[in-house]
């Protein structure tokens with residue numbers, strides 16, 4: 001049976017459109033190779049949308065996403081829009097509302113240091129040589145990002161600003177189940193990261209993780225405070241498997257994980273809602289890095305995070321597993337064969353330095 005799918009492309013700002021172009025070339029190649037079609041509609045988001053329509057998330061963009069099975073997202077933001085009111089800024093006015101609107105509470109960020117890339121990692125060679133392959137499961141629609149009250153006012157003649165870190169038990173339960181399930185498919189070890197020695201929300205987090213662990217007796221659950229986790233990631237990167245944590249801690253730790261892997265430009269992410277009966281998810285897929293305005297327009301950005309995000313989309317939202325695996329293999333092969341964008345170049349023998357398009361070509365040739 002011929003399979004047809006529908007996705008929405010939101011390339012956004014900065015390097016977003018440049019790396020997206022490479023992901024779309026890869027999509028075209030797997031469509032014909034694996035016999036399915038993906039109807040894609042491209043829409044404005046972020047600064048590009050703000051400039052064109054006065055809002056970073058126009059209603060027609062939201063509507064297009066509602067009519068699709070998944071969103072392939074580039075990146076948003078840049079210095080040009082930093083002076084806009086917070087709710088109109090690309091990050092707070094577009095990306096966070098999209099996550100909330102679609103209930104994308106589970107953010108999967110795989111941090112993997114490919115064997116050929118250990119030299120690109122800032123971690124000592126003898127430590128990274130043990131391997132680094134961690135899945136960060138970040139809660140994405142709760143915690144201090146969205147808690148209310150939030151805001152700024154005057155008290156006794158001076159400005160006061162506040163944010164609220166709040167979790168409902170049900171929010172912790174559902175992310176716990178995603179993380180335990182992910183651990184089942186890996187080494188069956190789950191590390192829950194919190195700050196239960198200080199924060200009430202973390203005490204509830206830990207309690208709930210323990211409770212849900214009874215549903216997954218094969219998975220070994222352990223706990224770590226977030227400050228210690230930040231340290232252990234650098235000290236013993238090879239000792240981690242699956243890590244689950246709340247929104248802000250996950251934001252911080254996943255950047256650390258990305259750097260340990262070699263470059264932010266390597267890491268994809270999937271933001272998923274509730275699993276449907278057919279086993280698939282509505283999801284938003286984006287590189288873990290940002291819009292990199294400093295190198296935008298030069299076509300030197302690493303497109304791998306965007307291309308691997310496409311692979312995650314094929315796997316989790318479209319169920320096109322062989323195509324997803326083929327893309328992941330082609331990326332690993334291009335790296336093993338020495339192709340390097342600037343962010344992962346280390347002047348080791350056998351490296352070929354390429355730009356965005358050159359990396360796309362190298363991957364396409366290996367599909």
Ligand code: IPM
Nearest residue numbers: 091092095096251254288290
């Ligand atoms: C991320 C980003 C976002 C976040 C920003 C752009 C709002 O840093 O996806 O990690 O903080 O979640």
Ligand code: MG
Nearest residue numbers: 251252255288
């Ligand atoms: Mg971040």
